Amino acid sequence: MKRVTSIDVARLAGVSQSTVSRAFTPGASISETARRKVLQAAAQLGYKPSAIARSLSTQHTNIIGIVMGRITSPFHPYVLEKFIQALQAAGRQSLLFSTPPDQEVDDLLELVLQYRVDGLVITSATISSEMADECIRHGAPVVLFNRYVLGSSVNAVCTDNVEAGRLVANLLLDAGHKRIAFIEGKANASTNLDRRKGFLDRLRERGHLSCIIEPGDYTYEAGFEAARRLLERKDRPDAIFCASDIEAFGAMDAARYACGLSVPEDVSIIGFDDLPAAAWPSYNLTTIRTPVNRMIRATLDLLFRRLEEPDAPPEMILIPGALIKRESARLPDEYVSPPADEPMAAGVEVW
Amino acid sequence: MKRVTSIDVARLAGVSQSTVSRAFTPGASISETARRKVLQAAAQLGYKPSAIARSLSTQHTNIIGIVMGRITSPFHPYVLEKFIQALQAAGRQSLLFSTPPDQEVDDLLELVLQYRVDGLVITSATISSEMADECIRHGAPVVLFNRYVLGSSVNAVCTDNVEAGRLVANLLLDAGHKRIAFIEGKANASTNLDRRKGFLDRLRERGHLSCIIEPGDYTYEAGFEAARRLLERKDRPDAIFCASDIEAFGAMDAARYACGLSVPEDVSIIGFDDLPAAAWPSYNLTTIRTPVNRMIRATLDLLFRRLEEPDAPPEMILIPGALIKRESARLPDEYVSPPADEPMAAGVEVW
DNA sequence: AAAATGGTTGCATACGTATGCAACCGTGAT
DNA sequence: ATCACGGTTGCATACGTATGCAACCATTTT
Numbered sequence: 103m104k105r106v107t108s109i110d111v112a113r114l115a116g117v118s119q120s121t122v123s124r125a126f127t128p129g130a131s132i133s134e135t136a137r138r139k140v141l142q143a144a145a146q147l148g149y150k151p152s153a154i155a156r157s158l159s160t161q162h163t164n165i166i167g168i169v170m171g172r173i174t175s176p177f178h179p180y181v182l183e184k185f186i187q188a189l190q191a192a193g194r195q196s197l198l199f200s201t202p203p204d205q206e207v208d209d210l211l212e213l214v215l216q217y218r219v220d221g222l223v224i225t226s227a228t229i230s231s232e233m234a235d236e237c238i239r240h241g242a243p244v245v246l247f248n249r250y251v252l253g254s255s256v257n258a259v260c261t262d263n264v265e266a267g268r269l270v271a272n273l274l275l276d277a278g279h280k281r282i283a284f285i286e287g288k289a290n291a292s293t294n295l296d297r298r299k300g301f302l303d304r305l306r307e308r309g310h311l312s313c314i315i316e317p318g319d320y321t322y323e324a325g326f327e328a329a330r331r332l333l334e335r336k337d338r339p340d341a342i343f344c345a346s347d348i349e350a351f352g353a354m355d356a357a358r359y360a361c362g363l364s365v366p367e368d369v370s371i372i373g374f375d376d377l378p379a380a381a382w383p384s385y386n387l388t389t390i391r392t393p394v395n396r397m398i399r400a401t402l403d404l405l406f407r408r409l410e411e412p413d414a415p416p417e418m419i420l421i422p423g424a425l426i427k428r429e430s431a432r433l434p435d436e437y438v439s440p441p442a443d444e445p446m447a448a449g450v451e452v453w
Numbered sequence: 454m455k456r457v458t459s460i461d462v463a464r465l466a467g468v469s470q471s472t473v474s475r476a477f478t479p480g481a482s483i484s485e486t487a488r489r490k491v492l493q494a495a496a497q498l499g500y501k502p503s504a505i506a507r508s509l510s511t512q513h514t515n516i517i518g519i520v521m522g523r524i525t526s527p528f529h530p531y532v533l534e535k536f537i538q539a540l541q542a543a544g545r546q547s548l549l550f551s552t553p554p555d556q557e558v559d560d561l562l563e564l565v566l567q568y569r570v571d572g573l574v575i576t577s578a579t580i581s582s583e584m585a586d587e588c589i590r591h592g593a594p595v596v597l598f599n600r601y602v603l604g605s606s607v608n609a610v611c612t613d614n615v616e617a618g619r620l621v622a623n624l625l626l627d628a629g630h631k632r633i634a635f636i637e638g639k640a641n642a643s644t645n646l647d648r649r650k651g652f653l654d655r656l657r658e659r660g661h662l663s664c665i666i667e668p669g670d671y672t673y674e675a676g677f678e679a680a681r682r683l684l685e686r687k688d689r690p691d692a693i694f695c696a697s698d699i700e701a702f703g704a705m706d707a708a709r710y711a712c713g714l715s716v717p718e719d720v721s722i723i724g725f726d727d728l729p730a731a732a733w734p735s736y737n738l739t740t741i742r743t744p745v746n747r748m749i750r751a752t753l754d755l756l757f758r759r760l761e762e763p764d765a766p767p768e769m770i771l772i773p774g775a776l777i778k779r780e781s782a783r784l785p786d787e788y789v790s791p792p793a794d795e796p797m798a799a800g801v802e803v804w
Numbered sequence: 805a806a807a808a809t810g811g812t813t814g815c816a817t818a819c820g821t822a823t824g825c826a827a828c829c830g831t832g833a834t
Numbered sequence: 835a836t837c838a839c840g841g842t843t844g845c846a847t848a849c850g851t852a853t854g855c856a857a858c859c860a861t862t863t864t
Contacts, residue, residue, distance in 0.1 A: 107820055118844045118845080119821080119844090121842085121844080123820095123823085124843090126821095127822080130823095131843085132842070133841080136843080150567050150591070151820085152509075153568045154568070154819090155819075155821040156820080157849090158505050158509055158820080158848095158850065159820080159823085160822065160823095168549075172534065173530045173531075174534050174799070179524045179525045183523065191553070195548055196549050196550075197547065198519075198547050199537065199541065200534055200537045203799075212501065213546070215501050216501050217504045218504065218505050239499070240499075322730075351733065352733075354735075355735055358734075360734075379730070382703075383706045383711075384709075384710075385735070458849090458850055459850065459851065460850080468814090469813070470851080471813070473851090474851055477851095478852080482812060483813085484811080484813090503849090506849075506852090509852095510818075510853080511852065511853095512819075
């Protein structure tokens with residue numbers, strides 16, 4: 103099973119290897135007749151140029167590395183699909199990595215860099231500024247998606263989680279809720295931390311000092327159990343802000359099926375993300391929509407700009423979320439949300 | 454920004470380039486002292502071996518191509534995550550492609566092969582035997598996941614959709630349902646076709662000739678609308694088999710919130726897949742569990758065997774699904790399902 | 805002491821493509 | 835007819851690593 107190379111094609115077409123190469127290089131200096139001869143010979147032999155050899159020669163691979171924490175987390179598949187298809191459309195390939203529970207991102211980076219990726223998108227995982235610099239030094243600019251590094255030494259695109267947390271605090275207080283609780287996401291995820299911080303800060307600023315905090319981990323089960331614990335207390339909360347929709351679903355099911363309560367009559371529940379299921383009548387969840395599409399666009403835009411100019415100073419782009427008002431929470435009527443991003447949907451054009 | 458190569462390291466360490474190469478090749482013939490010298494020099498220079506150059510030299514890339522129809526389809530993210538992590542653990546990388554709505558798999562294959570992948574997993578998309586042979590000829594064995602090619606000329610791992618369809622037919626008839634309907638998945642997906650075929654064939658074999666078929670496309674919205682149409686008929690069905698869980702969720706919501714019916718008192722609903730949400734109390738869906746974990750294991754196993762022996766005759770592996778009995782359907786008590794695969798969960802070890 | 809053995813090392817080359825450079829060709833201008 | 839010029843082509847080399855082969859060394863065997 104001998105591999106067919108450009109030399110074989112050249113021989114058959116009666117030209118030099120250079121000419122074969124040029125026939126496959128758009129914009130190269132080659133006559134139409136030569137190109138036709140070459141392409142015909144190539145087809146006859148079943149020749150496909152080797153991207154590996156080309157990469158070695160040109161010093162770039164056209165490969166973008168994507169490092170994703172957990173692919174199964176809500177809306178990550180959506181992000182991944184949009185990324186991949188946009189990159190494909192831009193003539194680039196995606197080398198995908200997922201950090202297993204026990205592994206650090208830094209170990210993976212070693213591998214990623216060995217494959218000489220042209221650039222790198224890291225989703226829902228952080229890297230140190232030093233590692234980012236190391237990537238730059240190896241010629242691969244990095245953009246963080248949904249994470250950022252304080253001091254802004256790394257390119258990053260992120261939801262404004264703090265501001266969104268503050269918004270929810272305002273809304274719940276404005277609607278007259280008295281006993282307010284928060285169900286956390288994964289303990290030290292920056293998204294969770296920021297949402298909590300904005301929420302608690304704003305509550306405190308408005309003189310509401312007691313907020314019960316239940317631990318969670320961005321799963322349905324955690325939301326269910328946390329809500330059950332909350333709703334079985336004697337000082338049962340009348341409003342629960344969940345750090346994610348998926349936990350909010352668990353919380354609603356706990357309220358209804360484990361505690362026999364009504365939502366929002368007995369307790370208001372607010373989520374975060376606006377997953378497609380949030381619109382299903384079973385939940386009809388009031389939630390903060392993460393501006394995924396805008397984030398994806400911003401990330402690709404930033405990445406492509408950095409591919410051109412790797413040494414430009416890092417940018418950090420913060421995009422606001424927006425409230426999507428449905429039926430799971432009592433909220434003031436007068437509030438109107440600023441225009442939200444499009445919802446997650448197959449047809450959305452990101453690039 | 455000069456790239457640091459093995460030659461630079463060799464110079465600093467006072468050895469030959471070959472020795473540097475060997476220091477990074479497990480099992481190569483090199484003394485402990487030399488290896489240490491090299492590794493130290495490499496660390497000092499920030500050297501990382503180039504996987505590209507290595508690939509060119511060794512004639513294999515350690516890259517597996519993964520072609521996935523829609524990443525956002527139910528349980529695909531799960532499959533992808535398991536694949537990626539298992540491949541990573543086996544020291545291989547994943548080049549991921551997703552077929553956009555308008556593109557054919559065959560065009561993508563061209564690209565995939567240019568990157569000289571060592572092997573190829575294709576999920577929820579089919580390729581012709583000719584293309585599979587072409588891949589083999591280029592040194593990349595192919596395994597289809599969740600699809601197969603008739604005539605069994607391509608390696609494939611698949612749920613036994615026909616048999617599962619027959620099972621559901623039996624169960625619904627045994628429970629005494631009279632007006633039975635089927636909500637389809639994506640029109641010409643083989644999974645949809647096979648489920649329908651098994652279901653209808655078995656109904657017919659048992660003398661039940663009338664089954665209303667509503668079109669669908671594997672989405673919540675389609676399930677919702679299809680069920681609404683069904684349930685507004687004067688000869689309202691008393692049982693609906695949905696080609697997927699996600700459609701079943703839509704169907705249940707339509708029954709409850711659009712038609713004011715009770716499930717399963719007024720209508721039995723059965724799904725397919727056993728998504729995590731099927732176990733949530735809001736749905737509590739009776740469904741056929743797709744044996745994803747077994748399928749993933751079988752696929753990886755088959756792939757790894759073919760990487761060793763690319764020319765072995767193709768295998769087609771069919772894995773049975775199992776009924777997961779919950780509360781959305783009236784079914785005979787006596788039926789006990791054979792042992793099911795583990796449910797989809799983060800902790801499941803696939804490799 | 806000589807020879808055989810096994811472990812290390814370096815040399816030279818292969819892997820497949822891209823591209824700078826010089827050579828070449830034909831065309832139109834002078 | 836000569837020259838300049840732009841478009842094509844081939845030659846030669848670079849890209850960074852792996853590896854067969856021969857040379858080398860230290861150790862053990864005879």
